[in-house]
Amino acid sequence: MGEAQDFEQRLKEVADRVTVALDQLIPPAGGPEADLMRAMRHAALANGKRMRPFFLLETGAMFDAPEKTLLRAAAALECVHCYSLVHDDLPCMDDDDFRRGQPTVHKAFDEATAVLAGDALLTLAFKILASSETHDDASVRALLIERLADASGARGMVGGQMIDMLESDSPRDLNTITRMQRLKTGALISYATEAAAIIGRAREAERNALAGFSNDLGLAYQIADDLLDATGDEDAVGKPLRTDDAAGKANFVTLLGIDGARERVSILAAQAKEHLAIFREKAHILLQSVDFVLDRTH
Template identity: 80%
Template structure:
């Protein structure tokens, strides 16, 4: 319950911050702002912002700085979902329990809303309210650009789209998901470490934690896609199966995938040992990944 309460608390704070950062607008751009708000203010879990803020607590980092970094990261994550749902990508109708942006508005507006959310993220990080030290702000921007770009999330999406030309084996799937899903999860703990001035040992431990957690999260997502309840999950399921795409479940099988998640979760927890009791809620979050139903 402690973890779930903290997750809800952080999600609420991030939603309030996004509501302020993406205010309703009048005039010609009003429809764009409505589309951005439709995507960003939807009822998401806010897992990536959770890891920014909860990891920052390990170092007693400034909460305002953490919240702004978390909001920026959520803007990038949300933009990726908006674009991922487009007909030229996964062509999904449902996201976070509501119509996807291109369904609620139109395709062109969805593209522009995603573009605007991406650029807003860097605007947020560049502001003095994020951190008084411009070198810290620059580092946050640089690392988010790496995590979101061609050698991170976007690169992973490109590998995903090449399925027809190069069928996936386990190594390809692992690389794809370390980029597509894992890069932003890794950034979430890295951003907290940058803001909190973490030691090299702490940063190394957190990098290992995020890498194992990110892969575990994606395998759990594949299990949900295969076995979950669409009304609970809030998005279209069986997508890879319908498209004939391989994922961790199709390659490893249900039991093999579950065993891999358990192994990765145990490794993720071991990385947190250096933080002792201060990492209790982060440890609980790993159990949440193991038992995901949505």
């Protein structure tokens, strides 16, 4: 097998471990409210790439951090990511019918169930982190929770989504879009490496290196996503593409052009890798992941 296949295999193994963990952590369907749990499972157990958990787990591995803590933190992070997708897909938000190759939660169930399933997934994320099963040291758990709330709240992911919701007739320039994406998707990607650094008790220089890495990676990831939206195949991606174009919304590709966006991804990828120099050969997997993540076809 070549390096790319090895890597893809590893990505799939990590994704499966996260899915198994989520399956165990989400309450089983039962009682008259069973559709709530079914909707949570529909949202969280679908075939996702689990990129955020992957970065958390692989970063944590560099520090020989405890596996169980990393896996529970990764599951909590994925709960937050999945809840945000459920709410973002709602008719009053992006109004999307398909996600990960299946109907969105409000299509498979109804809108009220989608709102509540998102709420319950967000709540579950904090419950997972707060549990003494996650880590013996409560100060580690509290810090993981505080930073996740920062990354996903009004001044993180939700704030970014709010900016994305603003009327499309308000002009969006590169600065606005960069800030929006840093909040909307960058904050949670940064949390992946930050959580691993907290669990792995990383030194300050290492934490700073990871912050720089994830910052560049997160932005590159979003530009790659816009490139995929502009040039990708709908069947492979599993959701409708060219939606920004249809809505008249500016994104990195409409502002930079396809070639300009590709160049920007290359520069950010090189920068991201440079940040990892401090970890030497231990960063092998993370270095590989940069190219893989940014050269996406789905």
